[in-house]
Amino acid sequence: MKRTIIITGGAGFIGSHVVRLMVNKYPDYKIINLDKLTYAGNLANLKDIEDKPNYRFVKMDICDFEGVLKLMQEEKVDGIIHLAAESHVDRSIKDPFTFAQTNVMGTLSLLQAAKAAWNGDWEGKRFYHISTDEVYGALEMTHPEGIEPPFTTKASSGEHHLAYGEKFFTEDLKYQPHSPYSAAKASSDHFVRAFHDTFGLPTIVTNCSNNYGPYQFPEKLIPLFINNIRHRKPLPVYGKGENVRDWLYVEDHARAIDLIFHKGKIAETYNIGGFNEWKNIDIIKVLINTVDRLLGRPEGSDMDLITYVTDRAGHDLRYAIDSSKLQRELGWEPSLQFEEGIEKTVRWYLDNQDWMDNVTSGDYLKYYEDMYSGR
């Protein structure tokens, strides 16, 4: 079946992997990347597919209701995969308004446009909203030394990592967002579900854990620290570095999105995660050892770059996703073991210094310096 799909935020980190996967996998589909190109959007992320006949880029703000509606009507769009958002927690603490505008009003505007364009003819239509595990709030860390998690799911190529508590985020948990970022994402999730319940719009929501991999903007922990280790700059570890995140390789998230877009049930929520909990400080040590080894430095010689700084305000202690529903119902599981994924990721950033220099120069650098000054 031919389809025409808008992917919002396709020039960002996860969006660019979803666009690449769909453009390459579905030559009969038309994939429209709708992106405003904020500081986080970068068309260099899509150089390898930009000339493909089934790909179109449209520079547009998701808040532009008229523009999105016109595009949907002209292109006869039958699917939306919505990733566009302000995504960085630290920025949301400095500037919550932008997060409410993009994540809440932008999503609402997109929902209104889809509702108007499809006008009650829901057959074959799909509005798929990409959300985050942060909407569930924070879990307790009842086992600081780590325990075997209760799930049988394992990345096919290896073992899962330890868990730091008995509780996990499941789809039925009540929302308890703590940061302005997660509050705005939670609000957008509620609007998406409300448009299904009120108007019948065919929606799906997924909540994923922390992604890592190529093309992530270097304000986020993993690319920021790889670049700093390379240049022997201090590594600002928030608090004691004890916070736990559940890491998933970005291409595994993109595969899940493809599967759920095609096979997921309307009105359902699916959690996506890799059963791969790590304390920040442990991951930072893995990054230091890997960068050192790949650059031919004595392994661990850059440990002295670790610099403990003031904690992030409202810093969530532990995230851990239970993605067993997705495995049970649609057969998805992560394909990469973390050790493999992190090695690939570090190599990619070291091999793509031009990409890194490009995004860390100019205006961004100014913002970046303002943001981290005083730490």
Ligand code: NAD
């Ligand atoms: P990102 O910041 O790398 O990219 C966001 C993209 O959205 C950029 O290309 C940006 O230009 C675009 N954008 C921002 N505002 C826009 C607007 N008003 N109109 C059109 N485009 C706009 O984000 P990411 O890390 O790739 O995250 C993508 C989505 O996945 C977000 O919705 C985020 O909440 C969600 N998510 C991210 C993670 C993660 O670990 N990064 C995990 C779970 C869920």
Ligand code: DAU
């Ligand atoms: O859980 C999914 C979320 O993961 C997504 O919804 C967000 O869009 C994404 O940004 C990410 O949020 P986090 O806040 O977990 O990611 P970040 O890379 O900013 O931080 C990861 C952890 O590392 C977190 O505990 C804070 C810590 N940290 C981060 C930075 C940037 C530091 O200790 N030092 C740093 O300089």
